[in-house]
Amino acid sequence: MNGAATGGVRTVADGRSDALTMSNVTPELILLGLVVLTALAFDFTNGFHDTANAMATSIATRALTPKAAVTLSAVLNLVGAFLSVEVALTVTNSVIKIQNADGSPKGEFLAGGGHLLLVILLAGLAGAITWNLLTWLFGLPSSSSHALFGGLIGSTLAAVGPNAVKWIGTGAKLDGVIGKVVLPALFAPVIAGIVAATGTWLVMRLSRTISQRYANAGFKWGQIGTASLVSLSHGTNDAQKTMGVITLALIGAGMWHDTHAIPWEVKVACAIAIALGTFLGGWRIIRTMGKGLVEISPPQGVAAESSSACVILASSQLGFALSTTHVATGSIMGTGLGAPGGKVRWRVAGRMVIAWLITLPCAGAVGALMYLLDPLLGPIWGPIVIFGIMVGLALWMFLHSRRDIVDPHNVNDEWEPTTPAPEKASV
Amino acid sequence: MDQFLAAVDGAWRVLLTCLLLGAGLPSLYTIGLRNLAFADGALNDQVSGGRRGLHRAIAYALFAIVVLAILLGLSYIIAHGFGWSIGFNGIVPTFTKK
Numbered sequence: 263m264n265g266a267a268t269g270g271v272r273t274v275a276d277g278r279s280d281a282l283t284m285s286n287v288t289p290e291l292i293l294l295g296l297v298v299l300t301a302l303a304f305d306f307t308n309g310f311h312d313t314a315n316a317m318a319t320s321i322a323t324r325a326l327t328p329k330a331a332v333t334l335s336a337v338l339n340l341v342g343a344f345l346s347v348e349v350a351l352t353v354t355n356s357v358i359k360i361q362n363a364d365g366s367p368k369g370e371f372l373a374g375g376g377h378l379l380l381v382i383l384l385a386g387l388a389g390a391i392t393w394n395l396l397t398w399l400f401g402l403p404s405s406s407s408h409a410l411f412g413g414l415i416g417s418t419l420a421a422v423g424p425n426a427v428k429w430i431g432t433g434a435k436l437d438g439v440i441g442k443v444v445l446p447a448l449f450a451p452v453i454a455g456i457v458a459a460t461g462t463w464l465v466m467r468l469s470r471t472i473s474q475r476y477a478n479a480g481f482k483w484g485q486i487g488t489a490s491l492v493s494l495s496h497g498t499n500d501a502q503k504t505m506g507v508i509t510l511a512l513i514g515a516g517m518w519h520d521t522h523a524i525p526w527e528v529k530v531a532c533a534i535a536i537a538l539g540t541f542l543g544g545w546r547i548i549r550t551m552g553k554g555l556v557e558i559s560p561p562q563g564v565a566a567e568s569s570s571a572c573v574i575l576a577s578s579q580l581g582f583a584l585s586t587t588h589v590a591t592g593s594i595m596g597t598g599l600g601a602p603g604g605k606v607r608w609r610v611a612g613r614m615v616i617a618w619l620i621t622l623p624c625a626g627a628v629g630a631l632m633y634l635l636d637p638l639l640g641p642i643w644g645p646i647v648i649f650g651i652m653v654g655l656a657l658w659m660f661l662h663s664r665r666d667i668v669d670p671h672n673v674n675d676e677w678e679p680t681t682p683a684p685e686k687a688s689v
Numbered sequence: 690m691d692q693f694l695a696a697v698d699g700a701w702r703v704l705l706t707c708l709l710l711g712a713g714l715p716s717l718y719t720i721g722l723r724n725l726a727f728a729d730g731a732l733n734d735q736v737s738g739g740r741r742g743l744h745r746a747i748a749y750a751l752f753a754i755v756v757l758a759i760l761l762g763l764s765y766i767i768a769h770g771f772g773w774s775i776g777f778n779g780i781v782p783t784f785t786k787k
Contacts, residue, residue: 346770434695445696453704461712468719476731480722484715491762498770564715572711573703575762579775580706582699 290375293645294515297380298508300387300649302535303656305504307394308406309339309539312500314548315403315570315590316492319563321673322552325482326489328543328670334486335493336541342497343533350502351509351521356442357411358418359426365506365521367514374641376514381636382417383511384645388652389413389629393621395659401546401554401668402617405585410503411443412622416629436582443622446577450584451592454573458596461565466601469561481560488567493540495574496586501536505529545668551591553677554610556598566590566597588618607677714758721751 317331326334351365360371360379371379390406390413397404418426431437436445469477508528512518518525552558558566570586570593577584591614598606632651636644725748726732728741761782768775773784 342766342770345767348770348772431692434691434698436692436695436699438692441692441695445692449696449700453700453707456704457707457711460708461715464712464716465719468716468723471732471734472723472726473731473733476726476729477722480718480725484718487759491759491766494763495766498766561719564718565712568715569707569711571762572707572714575765576706576710577699577703578769579765580699580702582696582703584703 288375289642290377290380290515292642293375293377293380293384294511294517296645296649297384297387297511300384300391300652301504301508301511302531304387304391304394304406304410304507305501305532305535306539306542307391307398308410308500308504309336309536310542310544311394311398311403311406311539311547312496312586313540313543314551315586316489316496316567317543318548318551318590319558319566319594320485320489321548322558323478323481323485323560323563324674325485325560325563328545328548328673331489332541332543334490336537338490338493339497339501339540340533340537342494342499343501343536344529345494346498346502348502350506351524353503353506354414354510355428356437357415357428357439359428360418360422361510365510365513367510372514375516376511377641378421379514380511381633381645381648382414382421383507383514384648385417385420385632385636386410386414386629387507388632388648389416389625389627391652392628392655393625395656397617397621398544398546399659399663400613400617401550402614403547403551403587403591404614404617404621405447405587406500407503407585408443408447408618408621409625410507411439412625413629415439415622416626416631417633419626420630420633439622442583446582446584447588447618449582450573450577450588451595453577453584454569454589454592455596455599457573458566458569458593459600461569462562462597462600462604463602465561465565478560481564484564485560485567488564488571491571492567492574492586492590495571495578497533497536499578499586501532504535505532508532543670545670545673546663549668549673550610550614551594553674554607555591555594555614556604556606557677558594558597559601562597562601562604565600566593569593569596710758714755717751718755721748721755724748724751 313332313335317335320326321328321331352361355361361367367379390409393409394406415427428438429440431441436442505524505528509518509524570590573589574586595606595611598604632648635648639647724744728745765775768784773786776783
């Protein structure tokens with residue numbers, strides 16, 4: 263909160279004041295406003311896209327009611343977003359080269375009130391949102407971070423060229439598209455799957471003799487505890503990314519100069535956006551993860567969430583950060599493999615894996631196409647049309663989703679209504 | 690290739706840590722639950738008698754270990770957020786300002 267008071271200096275862009283003659287509403291200011299709005303919208307989609315990671319198992323096993331689960335997760339995401347005071351300003355540095363090592367934007371992107379930087383961010387975020395909404399429409403869990411990185415890589419490619427993308431890190435330090443995106447995505451589901459399968463096998467064996475009602479009551483608390491850890495850690499990590507992007511935009515536009523602090527308004531806005539998104543609950547994705555992939559019983563729920571919480575925290579501690587989405591889905595698949603008689607619906611899993619593979623290139627393609635509208639339509643109409651197209655696409659996908667509504671009332675319905683899944687023998 | 694090896698290096702560390710904690714802790718929790726179920730007479734194959742007090746004590750001891758681990762996870766998230774790093778020299782966690 264004190265960042266704005268002590269660290270930050272806000273001025274109208276130095277040396278550009280002459281340009282601000284007629285009124286304060288300049289094209290740059292409109293562009294900045296669009297970037298901030300789009301970033302908050304992305305944060306919102308990030309929230310509801312990832313509710314499933316923490317809460318799908320607890321909802322499927324009825325450890326928590328759907329409403330209670332999203333409320334708990336939203337509160338923890340809100341708290342998590344404020345818990346973090348580290349400045350994630352360098353968030354884009356692992357995949358593109360538009361920022362210096364200290365997080366400040368590179369000089370060549372700052373001409374004309376940071377127009378190039380702001381349009382790259384706007385187009386990249388628009389690509390990320392479009393992909394997040396499309397995968398949500400299909401009920402597919404895909405990584406919001408991959409979508410963000412993909413969108414930004416696409417818009418940077420279109421704006422500057424392949425040299426501005428950091429494809430691979432040097433030496434043994436994991437970096438670039440390969441080291442920070444591709445390799446972690448390959449390992450995450452495997453690690454989480456092995457851990458969850460082992461945990462599931464052990465927990466189910468050890469709980470065989472406990473009467474089912476007694477066991478379910480006990481496992482309820484185990485699930486709530488571990489799901490809470492996942493939610494909190496999501497709030498600290500993911501809200502920060504948007505805070506970093508918005509602060510980068512403000513620096514680019516000359517509205518903020520401190521690379522060691524984030525304006526408190528930005529922090530509050532991002533925290534609220536991700537919490538509201540979480541509270542909305544991406545029911546389509548929750549349904550796929552809780553009911554579609556595997557029929558989850560309470561002991562499996564505990565094993566899967568423990569695995570997710572542990573892998574997320576341990577990977578971040580050991581410097582091999584993994585995507586929450588990939589970890590959570592890996593855990594759920596693992597719990598289907600580790601349970602005696604459990605099964606994974608491989609068709610659903612296959613669709614999901616395809617979505618993972620194409621997230622980065624698809625978000626990138628949208629980001630690149632969006633960027634191209636700027637040189638085509640000019641610095642005033644370009645950004646406005648980019649924003650308009652994104653809003654139009656979002657609206658279209660929302661209306662499309664109303665055809666088969668998934669909400670708290672039917673999120674736990676049987677996945678295949680004609681052939682009811684066999685009862686889990688967790689006794 | 691260096692990047693791939695670095696990823697493998699990170700991956701097996703995470704895997705080992707989590708087999709121990711991510712699969713081990715819920716197993717401990719379940720053993721605790723089974724002891725508590727015994728003390729409450731909630732096992733399917735329950736035989737009467739046995740030292741119920743002892744099993745209850747074992748259960749609470751195991752739950753305490755699990756709660757400690759969750760608190761450790763929580764303190765990790767919070768410490769990390771405030772720019773501290775957490776080290777495990779031996780077993781005892783130590784917090785240092787980055």
